[in-house]
Amino acid sequence: MRNSKKLALARLVPLCLFICAGQSGARASEGDTIRKQADDVNKHIAAQYDQLEALYKHLHTHPELSLHEVQTAARLAKEIRALGFEATEKVGGTGIVAVLKNGPGPVVLVRTDMDALPVVERTGLPYASTVHARDRSDHEVGVMHACGHDMHMTCWLGTARVLSEMKDRWQGTLVFIGQPAEEIGLGARHMLADGLFARFPRPDYCLMLHCNSFVPYGSIAFSDGAALANAGAVEIIVNGRGGHGAAPHATVDPVVLASRIVLDLQTLVSRETNPTDPAVVTVGSIHGGTKGNIIPSKVTLQLTVRSTKDSVHRHLLDGIRRIAEADARGANAPPPEVTIDSEDFTPALVNDSKLTRRIAGTFNEVLGADKVLERPPVLGADDFARYGREGIPIFMYSLGTVPPDRVAQAEKGTGAPLPSLHSDLYYPIPEPSIKTGVLTMSMAVLTLLGK
DSSP states (O other): OHHHHHHHHHHHHHHHHHHHHHHHHHHHHHHHHHHHHHHHHHHHHHHHHHHHHHHHHHHHHSOOBTTOOHHHHHHHHHHHHTTTOEEEEEETTTEEEEEEEESSSOEEEEEEEOOBBSOOOOSOOTTOOOOEEEOTTSOEEEOBOTTSHHHHHHHHHHHHHHHHHTGGGBOEEEEEEEEOOTTTTOHHHHHHHTTHHHHSOOOSEEEEEEEEEEEETTOEEEOSSEEEOEEEEEEEEEEOBOEETTOGGGSBOHHHHHHHHHHHHTHHHHTTSOTTSOEEEEEEEEEEOSSTTEEOSEEEEEEEEEESSHHHHHHHHHHHHHHHHHHHHHTTOOOOEEEEEEEEEEOOEEOOHHHHHHHHHHHHHHHOGGGEEEOOOOSOOOTTHHHHTTTOOEEEEEEEEEOHHHHHHHHHTSSOOOOOTTOTTOOOOHHHHHHHHHHHHHHHHHHHHBO
16 A cells, blocks of 8 residues: 555656646746747837837927817827728717727727826926916916826827737737826716717727836836725815904904814824725815905815725715814804815726736736836826726736936935926936837737737
């Protein structure tokens, strides 16, 4: 009996070694295939790079505000039609949907956003924006691609070019969409309401990249699962009773009341929210009064509210109303007007874990594991999340856009702080940011559609 067990074990050990060696060899072979394919993608990128950088600088110089991306959409539609895509314009307003079919297989959607921000650019770039326009409140504002959407569009079109030139390497259907109004949280909603998933092939996967102003170029960052927060907008009109600044006792001062409300709102996060649940209540705009010796009759506060859980978001909104009303009663002031903008709401973005790990594995082979960074969720927001709420696996990753030495110096405190997205000083470095963006997105799609 013992001899039989020994014999069986002796036979089993080499069999296990053979199987393990086979699995290791298969993984190595797969890695070789991915890297070879990446080399081919890089050749296509190199051949078109000058055109892509010229497009990027054109888009940076000619930004358009949310819901006004007319010239931007027309340019993208023209460019992608030339690659053989069937492009439909004016989807959800100024959105475009471009479809390229290449036999049976999955459907992959690649999204770019197109809108810019009401920011006066101060980068000093030779191709800096000098555009001015009227915003939704009819105020004249500067316009700038301070969130990198110009880089997103360039990588989107570069990826479309690569894949159209490598049709022998994949099969399935590409749906490339240019989405308007991401910055105000309306674009995805408008495109879905206009039949994005009914009029066009319904995707099996949705992909997007986004610039990151704190990650070195040549690298990417991603989150497995929760990636971005939900975001809502609230306006509070604080009512008072105006009068002379020399006689405050004869007034109800809404400036003092508004100041009290701003401070009390901070307790919603510090004292009413579980410390393990990320949350932010920021008063980003406060307006009231015309002159130092006049107490106004009202002050307007505008807020952004961020969290990663719907339950926390509801609690914050309820608390904002409760605190504003209670402070007004305490000041013997008229009731405040609290408006929760249901249109300006973006749900939390959650990456599909299986899809994320699959593509992150490809990125490890293409860029090297040291340049594929996993990060915790952040409280930014993006309406790309709405495609995931339609029951489709989604994956968003961050594209590094800053010189590595600047990142290292900023982290050590020996260099200037890095400007964040939405800063009037932020801009991505075109090369190699464009090359890394096109390479990674092309390889992500080939991972899902490749033969």
